[in-house]
Amino acid sequence: MGHIVNNQREYLLLQQRLDHNITGAPYSPIFIEILKLLFSAEEADLARQIPLRPTSIKTLARKLDMHIEQLRDKVSVMAEKGLVFDVEHKEECYVVLAPVVIGFFEFVFMRTRDEMPLKELAHLFEQYMFQDDRFAHSIFSETTQLGRSLVREEALPSGDYTEILDWEKASAVIYSAKTIGLSLCACRHKASHLGKSCNAPQKTCMTFHGSAQMLIKKGMAEEISCKDAMAVLEKCKEAGLAQIADNVQNHVGFICNCCGCCCGMLHSMKTFSMGHAVVTSNWLAQVDAEKCRGCNACIKACPLGAIVLEKKTQSTSTGRRAFCDEELCLGCGVCVAACKFNSIHMKPREKRVLVPENTFDRMISMAIERGKLSNFIFDDPSRLSHRALGRIAALLEKSSPVKAFLAIEPIKSVFLKSIVAGAKKFV
Ligand code: SF4
Numbered sequence: 001m002g003h004i005v006n007n008q009r010e011y012l013l014l015q016q017r018l019d020h021n022i023t024g025a026p027y028s029p030i031f032i033e034i035l036k037l038l039f040s041a042e043e044a045d046l047a048r049q050i051p052l053r054p055t056s057i058k059t060l061a062r063k064l065d066m067h068i069e070q071l072r073d074k075v076s077v078m079a080e081k082g083l084v085f086d087v088e089h090k091e092e093c094y095v096v097l098a099p100v101v102i103g104f105f106e107f108v109f110m111r112t113r114d115e116m117p118l119k120e121l122a123h124l125f126e127q128y129m130f131q132d133d134r135f136a137h138s139i140f141s142e143t144t145q146l147g148r149s150l151v152r153e154e155a156l157p158s159g160d161y162t163e164i165l166d167w168e169k170a171s172a173v174i175y176s177a178k179t180i181g182l183s184l185c186a187c188r189h190k191a192s193h194l195g196k197s198c199n200a201p202q203k204t205c206m207t208f209h210g211s212a213q214m215l216i217k218k219g220m221a222e223e224i225s226c227k228d229a230m231a232v233l234e235k236c237k238e239a240g241l242a243q244i245a246d247n248v249q250n251h252v253g254f255i256c257n258c259c260g261c262c263c264g265m266l267h268s269m270k271t272f273s274m275g276h277a278v279v280t281s282n283w284l285a286q287v288d289a290e291k292c293r294g295c296n297a298c299i300k301a302c303p304l305g306a307i308v309l310e311k312k313t314q315s316t317s318t319g320r321r322a323f324c325d326e327e328l329c330l331g332c333g334v335c336v337a338a339c340k341f342n343s344i345h346m347k348p349r350e351k352r353v354l355v356p357e358n359t360f361d362r363m364i365s366m367a368i369e370r371g372k373l374s375n376f377i378f379d380d381p382s383r384l385s386h387r388a389l390g391r392i393a394a395l396l397e398k399s400s401p402v403k404a405f406l407a408i409e410p411i412k413s414v415f416l417k418s419i420v421a422g423a424k425k426f427v
């Protein structure tokens with residue numbers, strides 16, 4: 001590591017490295033500016049050599065021909081800034097390069113920091129994420145997503161309530177968590193630096209289990225009790241925020257409380273017509289045409305603009321009634337609370353939504369769909385024992401999207417189980 005670092009080249013190589021990540025980081029001069037504000041050239045040079053999967057400091061030091069202590073110090077400075085994750089496991093320290101999302105974008109904006117040029121970063125991230133659809137496309141273009149909508153439990157009719165599973169309930173996720181962290185909402189915090197944050201509360205991002213422990217340890221989250229977390233949830237519901245959770249069944253890692261104006265996921269859905277950037281809940285909003293007074297409250301409340309007013313055949317006070325576009329509806333239940341005339345209810349979707357069992361399955365599914373399976377599993381080319389699996393993955397990735405999808409659907413569980421079993425040995 002004693003070589004001279006060539007600034008521009010190191011940042012370009014880091015961008016390419018980050019683009020290998022499942023959620024991607026397409027090239028743009030603006031993104032290079034963001035990297036220059038976050039990483040020194042020397043850090044960029046080191047970061048681009050950090051694998052996308054957790055690797056022990058010992059192994060990495062050997063690979064980079066560095067002293068362990070020297071590497072540990074550099075990694076811990078970057079981890080403080082939220083640029084890499086470092087975790088202790090069985091008395092060994094592991095490091096992994098943070099993706100852009102969920103990664104260093106959130107870690108930069110989920111706390112207030114005087115030492116960071118947050119205003120400049122907010123403007124650059126805004127341009128990078130929304131001036132065209134390339135970044136949104138690299139994250140959200142496929143079926144398996146990072147986030148899924150949680151229906152408000154109280155919005156469900158009592159008969160259907162029993163059909164809701166624990167991982168679909170915000171309350172059950174909160175009560176099952178051993179550790180809960182509370183941080184600033186990165187999206188609204190970023191919006192505040194752009195002078196356009198809404199009035200919704202900002203301290204609303206909840207993390208659970210290992211994610212919470214890591215953020216608490218790094219000073220990026222405050223540890224709170226289940227009771228406090230339930231109080232935050234209630235406050236968010238009162239503010240009309242929609243709950244979006246980690247798209248897994250077991251060990252849900254986060255619940256976001258999102259507004260339709262500042263939230264990056266919802267904003268992308270509306271701006272770039274990416275209706276599936278967040279996985280829907282298993283319910284849909286349905287307006288009772290007879291009861292609807294056409295008061296507009298649900299339209300204002302829906303974070304996605306999924307409800308419109310249409311002409312009513314029979315005359316009402318306004319002559320109009322609300323209509324929910326089922327293609328757009330996330331099934332969050334925010335509109336049910338907004339309607340004072342009890343004219344909206346949630347009905348179950350005909351086909352239940354598939355949610356990956358755990359984070360590993362979700363990542364593999366996302367990687368397959370985005371053609372990045374080999375980046376994820378075979379990040380370290382020296383692990384030649386993975387060659388056979390690499391061949392399978394490469395063939396799958398080369399298939400046309402339709403063929404890949406058809407191939408993945410029936411073999412998902414069998415193929416994933418074998419790949420996961422093989423890969424887990426090396427994780
Ligand atoms: S996803 Fe939602 S809650 Fe999470 S940081 Fe963005 S707006 Fe805030």
Ligand code: SF4
Nearest residue numbers: 302329330332333335
């Ligand atoms: S119509 Fe809008 S507010 Fe109502 S459940 Fe659907 S997405 Fe949520």
Ligand code: SF4
Nearest residue numbers: 292293295296298339
């Ligand atoms: S809030 Fe209720 S009454 Fe008002 S437009 Fe919506 S469904 Fe109709």
